[in-house]
Amino acid sequence: AQSVSQHNHHVILSEAASLELGCNYSYGGTVNLFWYVQYPGQHLQLLLKYFSGDPLVKGIKGFEAEFIKSKFSFNLRKPSVQWSDTAEYFCAGVGNQGGKLIFGQGTELSVKP
């Protein structure tokens, strides 16, 4: 069955710390992967996406993610977080034949000033 899982439910960091949020997927074929962010009281926003090509994808606000096919992973990284990065982060995937977007459980990130 297709699935997306996020290992960390709540991550607490201090400003300037490095961030890595885990995401693993399980799909039978090729998959398109996304990271979305939901700031408090706001709608989901696309951070970055991977369809094909360079497995290191750079997104907005200094975020990047690396698609590692052998590990079925698509971890989100940021070298130095800011207080304004406090939000809920969702990894999601969809098979390349279309179909529904499957979300991971979400990771709440709290950045202490």
Add this chain to the structure above:
Amino acid sequence: GAVVSQHPSRVICKSGTSVKIECRSLDFQATTMFWYRQFPKKSLMLMATSNEGSKATYEQGVEKDKFLINHASLTLSTLTVTSAHPEDSSFYICSARTGMDQPQHFGDGTRLSIL
């Protein structure tokens, strides 16, 4: 670009009433729109997928007679919660995309509270 507007943002109503939520793609044509439900501290749960001009495809466990979805145009989809009860209270979110290989763009969500 790629703005999705959802209305209303919050609604409170009595048990037994029906509530309609609108989802509009403001600056693009959405061939497909999706309706999700989000519980507190939980991920988004896909309720149904709607393609313009066709019947919605509901996920397993979602009552299609309870949650009526209409996608009458390429820029508008509506979700009607019929005869709402307190257990229907939740945060409902819509999204839209232009094509199968395109990311979904999300609305702000609707907080539904049934008294």
